[in-house]
Amino acid sequence: MKKFVFLLFSFVYLHTNAQETFPVNGPYNSQMQFDAFVNATIQVDEQTKVSNATLIIKNGKIEKVGINLIPPAGANIHDMKGRYIYPAFVELCSGSVTTPKNQHTNKADLPFLSSKLGAYYWNEAIKPEVHAVNYFTSDEKHSAYLRACGFGSVLAHVDDGIYRGTAVLATTGNAANEHELIIKEKAASVLSFKKGNSSQDYPSSMMGTVALLRQTYYDARWYGNQTTEKNLSLQAFNEQQALPQIFIANHKLNVFRADKIADEFNINYIIKGAGDEYQRISEIKATKAPLIVPVNFPKPYEVSDPYDADFISLGDLKHWEMAPSNLSALYAAQIECAITADGCKDAATFLKNLRKAYKNGATSQQLLRSLTTIPARLIKMDQQLGAIKPGMMANLIITNGDLFNEETQILSVWTKGVKHTVENLSETKLAGTYQIQMGNNETLQLKAKTKDGKQVYQIISGNDTMQAQVQLAQLVSITYPVSKSNSFTQQLTAYVLKLDSSNYPYTIQSLQGEVVLQNGSRVACNIKLVAPYVDEKVLPVEKKNQGTGKVLYPFTEYGYEDLKVAETVLFKNATVWTNEKEGIMSEADVAIKEGKIIAVGKNITLPGAKIIDATGKHLTTGIIDEHSHIAITQGVNEGTQAITSEVRIGDAVNSEDINIYRQLAGGVVAAQLLHGSANPIGGQSALIKLRWGLPPEQMKIEGADGFIKFALGENVKQSNWGDRATIRYPQTRMGVEQMMMDGFTRARQYELELKRNPNIRKDLELEALLEILQSKRFISCHSYVQSEINMLMHLADSFGFRVNTFTHILEGYKIADKMKKHGVYASTFADWWAYKYEVIDAIPFNAAILNKVGVLTAVNSDDAEMGRRLNQEAAKIVKYGGLSEEEAWKMVSLNPAKMLHLDTRMGSVKVGKDADIVLWNNHPLSIYAQPEYTYVDGRCLYSKEQDVLLRASIQKERMRIIAAMQAAKASGEKAEQHVSETDPNYHCED
């Protein structure tokens, strides 16, 4: 009993600790921090749990932990019976530090210049000079949230920019000033793909962001080896490279993007993901990067209106179901990951979701590791944080049970040995049925139980059951009506006699007190527990299987459950459009194996092959789209500068764009993904095969030559961007020539300087231009009118290289002879015109004329929809200009293959070439033709029969999950409105 009273007092005890150097108003109130926790269940680290243990902490540090320790004299002794002590969690990602209002002034109204004053980097989004510690102030609201989640320390950074500078490590304590909170001033650097508040236009796209970051690394290397320039940003950058580097990626494909930068510069990023890693787990593992993973699982979506539900993608529906098993998938793949509360709007959500992860297959040991030792080790603080071991910081969580039990509450979090109450629970509780024996021989019953997290009390008097009010303070007071017919409330006040301390809060066993009766008299009473409380809920945590759905590759509609493998197939009796000297062969066979065409001819046999009867059908090589903007994420243009040859579409490939599948269904197997046409020299292309199901890097065609987008005319001079877009150079075709001339002139000088000194600053923009001059990179130039086409050929001649392709080239027919002489290729639309002034003379006969003059000509799409009907666009060249059907067909197959320098492996049905095969149900140039099979590298990535199955499974899966969401909503979960993001459909004009 004595112990009990003492315990109550200990809660009132306040820790205050003033700073050593600070003056004090009045007498100093120095306190000794010295605490001993006895009878506790202590989770020393994720592996070791000790029952009945003692923990001694002093002056913010852990002194001793173990069993049979005698609490030292002078320590506050806390009886922890029924309670658990965990090392406090370590948060790496949800801390944010606000900088004072930015003090930039605009030097010029040119949005491509930095507005930041001082000797800093040219681009405002690169700010390694920002040290969060300089701006760090105690944010009690956020700290309280983190403590309620169980975090004792947090890494906080300034949440702005691409290279964000250093993060400060602090406790989540509630201190009067910041001095006590800071653990380490510069504990890590933080990077992201978000430009933030920078007033500069550049970068506006994902690929621009990657390019800027790469250039920064190169600039920093150079900076370290020179003495002429002082740049505070680059200096700070170099100084912090030894720190852990945390990259906020926030999307599974961004994890790969960050990892690619890491590989280039030999850095080990700690990458913060989005919790969607299970969707590409093997590639995530292959990055070998440690991850920081959120547990912000989606709420069920509002799906009661079926028309609204149509706006939710299958991927989002499935993610709702599968997100809680993300951690268990990561653990199964042995991927090292820390857990962040980032994205959880309150602590209850965080804890609920942790427990969901536990139910979905993660073990408590794994989860604890991800919350303590892993994050501590990732920021090299594992000697101080993440476990309860002597010498470590006294950051603790105290709970009333196993953390992964849904009933368990975090009672307090201790930081540097200072207690912060989280749940102010009463020490004691009434639970079960009590008999109240009164001095006047009256007997009542008190029933106490928990309902929906609240205590409910009932008094039973005779046949009446009534609500009672109970106050649990130092004394227990109970008020209740006398009977149903008599509303007079009697009051009973009692003290506790006996407690059961096996669970916390302790259950009261017996009490003794007095009742004030209606007539004013008082009688003594004895209260005894007669039947203990039985929880109606099932206490043991029920582990369930991972979601019943399966991961799709890619994780979207029409994704496959398994990755497709190269098949061995023999197509029999097809009309084969070879694109070779054999021409169109009738009743011919084609055999493919291991991704290659192994035989073309008559009466071929291939034991073990799958035989496809192609009688009456047409077999062609797959369509190649010379000009495509599908499968690109977060911007097709980095149009913020006139020359952006440093950016690469390859950094922004989106392997999950539904248009990949749709185009497979149109017989397309490969495409050049081009930068847009917003500037004279755009970015580098990505040449991909439509390998539906594989991640971005594996879509790229191995060993393909490098290409780059150039553009001329109205788009680059911003003619149709509105009257305000009149500032950026160039505004005329004259200026376009000069921009290009200047770029190549600078590239030549760069080449000379490189020869003199290979250690000059690596300039990614000039490197790409130099590659063009050295015929290692090839131009595909957006172009319309003859004057500008002529110009670029002259320019190329004067620099000694050949323009590879004019794309669009709608006035090519006017200058076909000159094009032939230069040796440039033409890739055009079949019949587009009249959408802007410079296409006023565009004619659908263009391709035919160019071809007849002898210019290698292709027909392209520049459009996700037209891309799936390119065979029909080729057919228009027969209609307009009377080209032979075979020649027309080559315009979407062999000719683009040649333009893209892929014709040694693609573009015709020839032994040894890639098994990119389309089997059509009709003449391939006919509007009635539809692919029955599309093979890419021997993998059947589209077929009519598969498609039918996929459609059915999409609907079935949608309906299954929608039903589950309805059920979740019915069971009390809050549903939220949701509209899925759609894949953007880019065109050149964007």
Add this chain to the structure above:
Amino acid sequence: MKNKLLISLLVLVTTRLFAQQIPVIIQDGMFHLGNGRVMENGFLVMLEGKIAFIGKELPAFYKNAKVIDAKGKHIYPGFICMNTYVGLNEIDAVRATRDYQEVGLFNPNARALIAYNTDSKIIPTVRYNGITHVQAVPQGGVISGSSSVMKTTGWNWEDAAVLADEGIHLNWPEHYIQTGWWAEPGEVQKNKTREQVDAIADFFRESKRYASVRNPEKANLRYEAMKGVFNGNKNVYVHINSAKGILSAIQFFKYYPEIKWVLVGASDAWKVADLIKENNIPVVLSQLHRLPNANAEDIDMPFKLPYLLMQKGIQVAIGHSGSWESRNVMFNAGTAAANGLGKEQALMCITSIPAQIMGLKDVGTLEQGKQASVIISEGDALDMRTNKMAWMFINGEEVDNKNQQVELYEKYMNKYGLKP
């Protein structure tokens, strides 16, 4: 003169100044009648701008007749492209050439035919593939204006107009717009929809009140232009794509049983096809060569949509938004043909059904007594592989099917010493 002008504007133009005098006989070939039927190897006689005869046996001797041997060729009624702004603009990006959108929200009185530029360089390229008639439609706002059916030939708009001011175009508010801007759907968006529907309801109520008075005290051109809507002389074309929008439009027009209305766009129509059928609403699909509305949709949903709707018994026309792009409307029909509909049904979607929907009584089929708008293609005209006009007649007059693009083609082939 003034009277004559008014008549030609408001009613069907039936008389022509220079009607065709010499009979033209098309013989042999495959006659696609536009009503779902074909006739192989027969005769079609055009006289005085009309189809004087069509059938297997030539009944009479036509003096001085011009005979066209169409053996191996395909003969169709001229194609009609609904929902275009052909003639109303020249170069999309050049503001000075755009004449399809007026200022303000309710512009039923803005009349497309006034802006229809018969000298547009685009019109001959549209005609080139077999289009003889277009529905020229104003754009934008809530009520964009009044559309007219125009021939793809004509000296001036008056001459080209076949059916003046045949309908008004109402842009029904969408419940959801799938853009990043509206990434978070919520109250604001829904309220907006309701406000817009309320505004439409107000306008219709006021228009009807105005129409009910013989001589309104205060004249109002907007309401004046709506009169025809309430007496059945003008269609209301309701442009809407989403299923929910279609449902809310159906509900709205329940209050106006006297109005003849037509769904335009209607890319979600398959979701609510039974209700569209039940309410007997014709549908003008605006573009088949487009992407599905959602990732989960069947990838060929736009292609097979005409089939899905016609299977239910819904009247479907295939139109094409834009101006120059509409020259591909017959290939949209070809796509429908390849995706369940079959060629003759698909042909109806760009010939007889548009004529029926717009109330063009004497075009759209190859039948005796109809206007002689007849096209003859070297091959299947719904397939770009074989679409090639050999002869075209509009109101019996042979059309010189040249255009700027052909001229440039010939000019530059000559430059290179090649034979066009």
